[in-house]
Amino acid sequence: MSANSRPAHGEHPTREALRMFARSPVAVVGFALLGAIVALALLGPMLMPADPFDIVAVPLSPPSFQEALLGTDQQGRDVLTGIVHGGRATLAVGLSAALVSVLIGITVGAIAGFFGGTIDEILMRVTEFFQVLPALLFSMVLVTLFTPTLMTIALSIGAVSWTATARLTRAEFLKLKELDFVAAEHVIGAGKGRIIWGVILPNALPPLIVSATFAIGTAILFEASLSFLGLGDPNRMSWGLMIGSSRSYILSSWWAVTFPGCMIFLTVLAVSLIGDGLNDALNPKLRERR
């Protein structure tokens, strides 16, 4: 038995998962990439304090070292400034929409899976109802009903994308609630709330964390789609808004659309890589032990 290739007996599961994660090159690349994007979004606007809506040069001027590094859009706004400032909105909407969707999904799935019977039937029919609705259309309706702000956009994306998490949570609960340690918890007199949130949910977390990571990627794409269709917050610069407002010029002035598009692509890629890495690290079947 080679001592260094096997984890020390009894290593804490979280530490073991972190170690597995750190050893996966894909996950580390994703993590570094996302770290760079987040740093750009958080620190960039301080380094480039110019208003992204300001006109800096002739409209649709190509990338050049003299004027605008990444060119300007059809209103003469600097694409680079837009990218630096737009990251915040895109990431904020992506994260909070994923959070909303995961919260709704876990709550619905946990209650359905734990109680079963009629409650499960009702909640699963509701879930199916949301599943068959065209998600983009439904969120467009929601956004137009309310004023499009970052908050309402995040809420409406979350409200249409929780169904997969709900099904996953329900499946985990159905599996876990039969296990002896859950019965043991009943036996010592723990209440239902404590068993759902304190006992079963922590054991269901690994697949849910992975699914939440992918939900962030999906939510970012969703936000971009809404902004592209002109349903984003018009007063906040975001990558989706930049693509949307320049979409008519994609053939003549590729830079106004391509650069923000690349940013969205890189962000979603980074999040997906992290999700894959987490999946490998958290999946007990892929672990070295046993």
Added chain:
Amino acid sequence: MTAAGLLRIEGLSVEFGSGDNLARVLNDVAFEMKPCETLGIVGESGCGKSMTALAIMPLVPNPPGRISAGRIVLGGEDLLQATDARMRDIRGNRIAMIFQEPMTSLNPVFTVGSQIAESLTLHLGLSGAAARARGVELLKAVGIPSPEQRFDAYPHQLSGGMRQRVMIAMAIACEPELLIADEPTTALDVTVQAQIFDLLRSIQQARGMGLILITHDMGVIAEMTDRVVVMYGGRVVEQGATRDVLARPAHPYTRGLVACVPTLEMDGDGEPADLPEIPGVVPSIWELQTGCPFADRCNVVQPWCRQEMPAATLTGVAHWVACWQRQEGRP
């Protein structure tokens, strides 16, 4: 009503499903327990031993199961009439239970200490340092070496025997009046089994608990229990003081179980004696039962055995058997 009784079960029936798919897994089960007594429940797999334990908690999975009749009286209180909140109060505090599989009975994501402390917090309102001190004390009481360190261990860091000791520590945390152990050593190797039984016995004596020991091992019954309940096909077929039942088994099924214990005796030609067995298998719970459930496997079966279930009759001092052989009048 016996005033000194700890637990009394009367006419307990548990059904699964409904209509054509109705299965009676427990049928008119009745027995009593005195405080500090060890009661063994013995029988083959599928006889209703574990279901009886679940019914006492009561944790019969519902749906599809339900307790259709009977009373379970613990210290004068009918548990089947108790509210959910009252039952949460009783579980863990007055009745505790140990499961068969120590490998899966502990929550893998929390330390064993936090799981022991949980029960203390729920029922005794202890928290923080007080719960920790009491938890370490309990780990020491169940014979875990260096309990201070083990308190912060995760279940996968402990061996099977250690985990079962932790389960026992959790179960006795609130000094219950009744401890139910459902085949507590089935998953453990033989030397560890003996240690766990020693531990259970010493804890029971030190704390004055009633202990229900569910097993299919007649050796364990002989060594550990004061009284024994023999179950077959969801019914109690014989019960009495352990030494009476083992010395003079009255039901053909009990006789079969006693005969199945291996001995070192030789037969006539110097070879080890063949181990007797009870032919056949436990009847399916879906079969409609009229008459004695053991009739198909019984070596002294009579035609009337298949028509009507015999009532329990006294065959010695507090020794009951449900068999037509022992009945005075036949139908």
